[in-house]
Amino acid sequence: MNKQVTNISARKDEHLRICLEEDVSSGVPTGFDQVHLNVQTLPEIDFDSIDLSTSIFGKKLNAPILISSMTGGSGKTKLFNQLLGKAANEFNIAMGVGSQRAALVHEGLEDTFAIARKEAPNALLFANIGVAQLNEGFEVADCQRAVEMLEADALIIHLNALQEALQPEGNRNFSHLLRKIKTITSKLPVPVIAKEVGCGINQQTAQWLVEAGVRGIDVAGVGGTSWAAVEMYRQTDPVRKTLCQTYIGWGIPTVQALRGLEGLPENILRISSGGLRNGLDVTKSIALGADLAGFARKLILAANDGYEKLKETIELIILELKVAMFLTGATNLESLRSKLEKEPANTKEIDI
Ligand SMILES: Cc1cc2nc3c(=O)[nH]c(=O)nc-3n(C[C@H](O)[C@H](O)[C@H](O)COP(=O)(O)O)c2cc1C
Numbered sequence: 001m002n003k004q005v006t007n008i009s010a011r012k013d014e015h016l017r018i019c020l021e022e023d024v025s026s027g028v029p030t031g032f033d034q035v036h037l038n039v040q041t042l043p044e045i046d047f048d049s050i051d052l053s054t055s056i057f058g059k060k061l062n063a064p065i066l067i068s069s070m071t072g073g074s075g076k077t078k079l080f081n082q083l084l085g086k087a088a089n090e091f092n093i094a095m096g097v098g099s100q101r102a103a104l105v106h107e108g109l110e111d112t113f114a115i116a117r118k119e120a121p122n123a124l125l126f127a128n129i130g131v132a133q134l135n136e137g138f139e140v141a142d143c144q145r146a147v148e149m150l151e152a153d154a155l156i157i158h159l160n161a162l163q164e165a166l167q168p169e170g171n172r173n174f175s176h177l178l179r180k181i182k183t184i185t186s187k188l189p190v191p192v193i194a195k196e197v198g199c200g201i202n203q204q205t206a207q208w209l210v211e212a213g214v215r216g217i218d219v220a221g222v223g224g225t226s227w228a229a230v231e232m233y234r235q236t237d238p239v240r241k242t243l244c245q246t247y248i249g250w251g252i253p254t255v256q257a258l259r260g261l262e263g264l265p266e267n268i269l270r271i272s273s274g275g276l277r278n279g280l281d282v283t284k285s286i287a288l289g290a291d292l293a294g295f296a297r298k299l300i301l302a303a304n305d306g307y308e309k310l311k312e313t314i315e316l317i318i319l320e321l322k323v324a325m326f327l328t329g330a331t332n333l334e335s336l337r338s339k340l341e342k343e344p345a346n347t348k349e350i351d352i
Contacts, residue, residue: 007169008102009074009109016070016077018233019225019297020304026198026248030223030275031255035284036341040329050325051332052318056269056291057153057191057215059124062092063318064286064333068220068273068296069096069128069156069195071112073103078112083303085119087310091318094292096126096156100146101133110149117151126193127152131159132171134180140187147190154191154216157181162199162251163227166244168235178212185213191269196220198227198274200252203260216269217261218294221254223275225297258288279320283328286336 018024052063067084071077081097088095097116103109117125127146129138134157147155164170185192193216194201194209200221201209209217232244252260254274261270272285273294282293295317302313325331328339 008105011169012071012073012098012102013076014234015230016080016300018230019300022229022233024225024229024233024297026222026224026226026229026275028222028249028253030221030281031253032223032277032281032284035255035288037284037287037324037328038339038341039327043326043329045326045329045331047322047326049331050322052321052325054291054333056094056124059122059153060092061094061124063321064290064292065091065093065282065314065317066271066273066292066294067093067095067299068218068294069098069126069158070296070300071098072100072116073098073109073112075112078115080300080303081113081116082119083307083310084299085116085123086307087299087303087314088116088123088125089120090311091314092123093314094124094126095120096294097128097150099128099130099158100149101129103149104129104138104142104145113149124154125150125152126154126156128156128158131157131177131181131194132164132174134177134184135173135175136171140184143184143188147188152190154193155184155188156193156195156218157184157214158195158197159201159205160197160227162247163197163231166228166231166240166247168240178208181209181214182212185215191215193218193269193271195271196251196274198222198225199250200254200257200274201260202252202257203263206261206264210264210268215267216271217264218271218273219252219254219257219261220294221257221274222249222251223254224273225275255284255288258285258290262289279317279322280324282317282321283324283336286333287339289337
């Protein structure tokens with residue numbers, strides 16, 4: 001294995017270890033506590049008839065939940081992709097794998113990602129590369145390989161300017177990337193989604209990305225995992241440590257970033273993520289216009305405790321979502337969209 005690959009794999013393992021062992025939360029509120037749903041004291045619906053299903057890029061999901069992009073690229077992370085893939089299959093929810101860069105520069109690592117598809121033959125799966133790689137020589141053919149490795153339904157390009165700025169080995173050349181994204185979206189046969197990694201996507205950038213042909217935006221806002229915190233734990237140099245610490249709360253809180261997507265065309269997939277805690281945050285996300293709600297660190301922590309814990313965690317998120325839908329009188333995800341408290345009280349006439 002060449003030196004570059006060994007370094008990438010070692011870094012992936014280190015990121016994972018830090019996320020499992022240290023407190024890497026930003027400590028910034030996501031904004032969900034300030035979002036209020038329209039309580040319907042007498043819901044007038046049957047709990048058992050609530051439909052959580054949705055269709056995305058031609059695939060039907062049982063619930064609007066995404067296991068956010070995290071792992072792959074080393075032996076240890078393969079085990080996590082296996083567990084997460086098994087859960088995506090069992091619950092018929094969406095899943096993304098972590099950056100496939102290591103496998104694109106070394107063939108022996110492909111199965112650390114492909115295992116997710118093996119476990120979840122029919123699930124909605126997202127491939128993943130970093131936008132900075134487009135300035136390191138990655139081209140459409142590399143994106144195509146990432147998609148094929150996973151038989152992915154879409155490619156996520158993650159935007160991680162803060163992380164690259166803080167990592168000593170980071171790629172800080174972020175010039176001319178929109179043009180390169182446009183080339184990828186115009187040539188790749190599957191949709192491209194742009195995603196942050198915990199700092200949020202601002203309204204202007206979202207607009208630019210859509211103009212460049214991106215079909216989905218995952219805001220991945222501030223409020224949950226902070227990559228500045230993760231990088232802080234990796235640094236030994238005190239100056240670098242302080243630099244990371246300064247940026248732990250950097251970015252746009254998840255709810256604010258989600259609201260920034262309101263003016264985008266309706267057919268753009270909106271993903272709410274970054275610090276989501278439970279199914280109530282999922283419900284609020286959908287009411288705010290999201291199509292999918294993603295969880296990263298919460299699920300890797302659960303998976304670290306074994307498959308049963310992961311299953312229990314996802315079951316609870318789904319149950320929390322269903323209870324919130326019941327209490328707002330929403331029989332399906334579409335009807336949730338009118339359930340924000342700012343809406344006038346439901347005045348629909350009911351036969352009694
Ligand atoms: C262990 C770990 C590895 C991650 N690796 C990636 C990655 O390779 N690509 C990516 O797009 N996001 C990556 N992320 C970021 C997550 O997908 C997500 O955007 C971020 O953690 C915020 O979500 P959370 O607050 O629910 O953790 C990673 C997150 C974790 C915890």
